[in-house]
Amino acid sequence: MKRRAQASAEPRIPLNRERVLAAAIALADQGGFESLTMRKLAKELGVEAMSLYNHVANKDDILDGIIEIVFSEIEPPSTEVDWKTAMRQRAISTREALARHRWAIGLMEGRANHGPANLSLHNAVLGCLRAAGFSMEMTVHAYSVQDSYIYGFALQERDMSPESADDFSAVAQRQMHEYQAVLDDYPHLVEVVGGYVAESGYDYATEFAFGLDLILDGLEKLRNAS
Amino acid sequence: MKRRAQASAEPRIPLNRERVLAAAIALADQGGFESLTMRKLAKELGVEAMSLYNHVANKDDILDGIIEIVFSEIEPPSTEVDWKTAMRQRAISTREALARHRWAIGLMEGRANHGPANLSLHNAVLGCLRAAGFSMEMTVHAYSVQDSYIYGFALQERDMSPESADDFSAVAQRQMHEYQAVLDDYPHLVEVVGGYVAESGYDYATEFAFGLDLILDGLEKLRNAS
DNA sequence: TAAGCTACACATACAGCGTAAGTCTGTCAA
DNA sequence: TTGACAGACTTACGCTGTATGTGTAGCTTA
Numbered sequence: 023m024k025r026r027a028q029a030s031a032e033p034r035i036p037l038n039r040e041r042v043l044a045a046a047i048a049l050a051d052q053g054g055f056e057s058l059t060m061r062k063l064a065k066e067l068g069v070e071a072m073s074l075y076n077h078v079a080n081k082d083d084i085l086d087g088i089i090e091i092v093f094s095e096i097e098p099p100s101t102e103v104d105w106k107t108a109m110r111q112r113a114i115s116t117r118e119a120l121a122r123h124r125w126a127i128g129l130m131e132g133r134a135n136h137g138p139a140n141l142s143l144h145n146a147v148l149g150c151l152r153a154a155g156f157s158m159e160m161t162v163h164a165y166s167v168q169d170s171y172i173y174g175f176a177l178q179e180r181d182m183s184p185e186s187a188d189d190f191s192a193v194a195q196r197q198m199h200e201y202q203a204v205l206d207d208y209p210h211l212v213e214v215v216g217g218y219v220a221e222s223g224y225d226y227a228t229e230f231a232f233g234l235d236l237i238l239d240g241l242e243k244l245r246n247a248s
Numbered sequence: 249m250k251r252r253a254q255a256s257a258e259p260r261i262p263l264n265r266e267r268v269l270a271a272a273i274a275l276a277d278q279g280g281f282e283s284l285t286m287r288k289l290a291k292e293l294g295v296e297a298m299s300l301y302n303h304v305a306n307k308d309d310i311l312d313g314i315i316e317i318v319f320s321e322i323e324p325p326s327t328e329v330d331w332k333t334a335m336r337q338r339a340i341s342t343r344e345a346l347a348r349h350r351w352a353i354g355l356m357e358g359r360a361n362h363g364p365a366n367l368s369l370h371n372a373v374l375g376c377l378r379a380a381g382f383s384m385e386m387t388v389h390a391y392s393v394q395d396s397y398i399y400g401f402a403l404q405e406r407d408m409s410p411e412s413a414d415d416f417s418a419v420a421q422r423q424m425h426e427y428q429a430v431l432d433d434y435p436h437l438v439e440v441v442g443g444y445v446a447e448s449g450y451d452y453a454t455e456f457a458f459g460l461d462l463i464l465d466g467l468e469k470l471r472n473a474s
Numbered sequence: 475t476a477a478g479c480t481a482c483a484c485a486t487a488c489a490g491c492g493t494a495a496g497t498c499t500g501t502c503a504a
Numbered sequence: 505t506t507g508a509c510a511g512a513c514t515t516a517c518g519c520t521g522t523a524t525g526t527g528t529a530g531c532t533t534a
Contacts, residue, residue: 037511060492072493073512081492128354132407141427141434148436158444166404167397167459174400175392181358201367208367210374218384233393236466237459263482286521298522299483307521477534484527491520498513504506 037067039077043087047123050088055125085129090137092126095119098146105154106238112147113172113234120176127176155245164241171237179226194220263293265303269313273349276314281351311355316363318352321345324372331380332464338373339398339460346402353402381471390467397463405452420446
């Protein structure tokens, strides 16, 4: 009689940290950051909330874990190409990862515990810049501009682009319509947002590349300076 | 007898939207965003939580309100100076406002309701760029790079700088110490963060100016292009 | 002066949050 | 067979935002 469970009807795949983190990312990707709660996450895994604590220390541990996974999705700079190409690819890869995981921006930099994917990416970027001939001081500057731009762009992309697949110009037109009453006060907003952007649309990847290249070109000139 | 209240012992200064918003900003500035709750805010004002709803629609309304106040603290670009100086000043003013109100980053761009301070600042920046001779297309690009950089820098400054007045190099040294076990894997991190930054320190205002000028100089060349 | 309206502070209650603490059960080693 | 252990579950606590209903002070109007 006791053996019944041995040939059990429900095999019950055991939970583990990886499965918890993967489900957490899926939940946040799809429902937004605020829908990532212990109870919902547990339900997603067919389990009660408290059972998760057998595999992760607490919610903060989950955040550390999924942020680390996002970092691991970013392609580190190649050592096979010139520094500018390498930095360009790494920046684009970072933007793509942050666009896939909108909830991640704002959590990437500030966490107390940095995982190996995070540290080794930072290390690789610094190494790429140093190898390209940037001085210590310039390396810090170069890193700062690039990351500020990348994270800032991702932040704006997250905040300004619609959750769904509506395109940007539709949103722009709707906003223009909403504020019709006071539009006379903002002529340039009307001209640029209401006119140009609403008509020609807006491609985030292209826009990102513009600023990125401007920054990289600017850095090139400082490569062997002070 | 009924007149007693007229010459009342407790004058009870009436609440209003402005007082609620000011207290909300003070609370968030000092205790961080997560400490801005309706109950704490009410207590700060000597009142019960639900009384706040007589003056604001809900918590989101409070957020809209305090974000608008932050926007109003940003100096719009001057029309009296050349475009680069004007853009430089408004960028610096923006960073300062975001450094004063760390909780604001991440809420500035994504809100559904834009107040007049927000709209008129956007309008003024676009106007400045158009007046400087930037084409419609270039104006969009120029705005995008600048704001991405500004917000991204503010985001990193918030996330990486300590809450208190400890200086950056102390934090860098502490982190280096924590990760001692695996530091051999990250030689460039050791060299740049552990060596250079920890020794020479880090001034955010200077660092910000470096990237800002790099971007503005890059934009100057595109001022009368396509 | 009295009636009634309005403004506004308050009290209660509810669902959902993270998680501490304790309990139950299926599996495996000795 | 027994004992240990892993891991899922239950309950409970103090938070959160806010819906709903009550009480009252003060002004307006008859």
